[in-house]
Amino acid sequence: MASVVVRGSKRRGIATVEVALILPVLITLTFALMEYGWFFINAQRTTNAARQGARLAAMPDTTVAEVASFVDALMSEVGGGYTVEIQPGSIEDIPPGDPVTVTITVPYQDNLELFGFLPVPANISAAVTMAKEGP
DSSP: OOOOOTTTHHHHHHHHHHHHHHHHHHHHHHHHHHHHHHHHHHHHHHHHHHHHHHHHHSSOOOOHHHHHHHHHHHHTTOOOOEEEEEEEOOTTTTTTSSEEEEEEEOOOOOOOOGGTSOOOSSEEEEEEEEOOOOO
């Protein structure tokens, strides 16, 4: 068998073709990782805010307004457009041991419009339920 020896400008041409084939894949992978990283950070922030809100809602003598204000302060990093639902609607009157649920839903927009083909959910949602504590 004869071996082919590539020299000089032919070798540079091969390297250019290799880069032209691999670079789009690497750039797409980099931006996809950034997109999913951003998604998971926001999902974790939303889950943490729901958990902290449910913990506050489970405490005795806490009002719905206090819980909503607390969750708003925690969600300031995520941005606006989210909804907070506290069940039951009047946590002040429920007896100890009954469940209290805080649900937060955040619409998630693709930050990288160029890569709109990445599968991401339309909303980030977190719900946490805790038992109401007694006096």
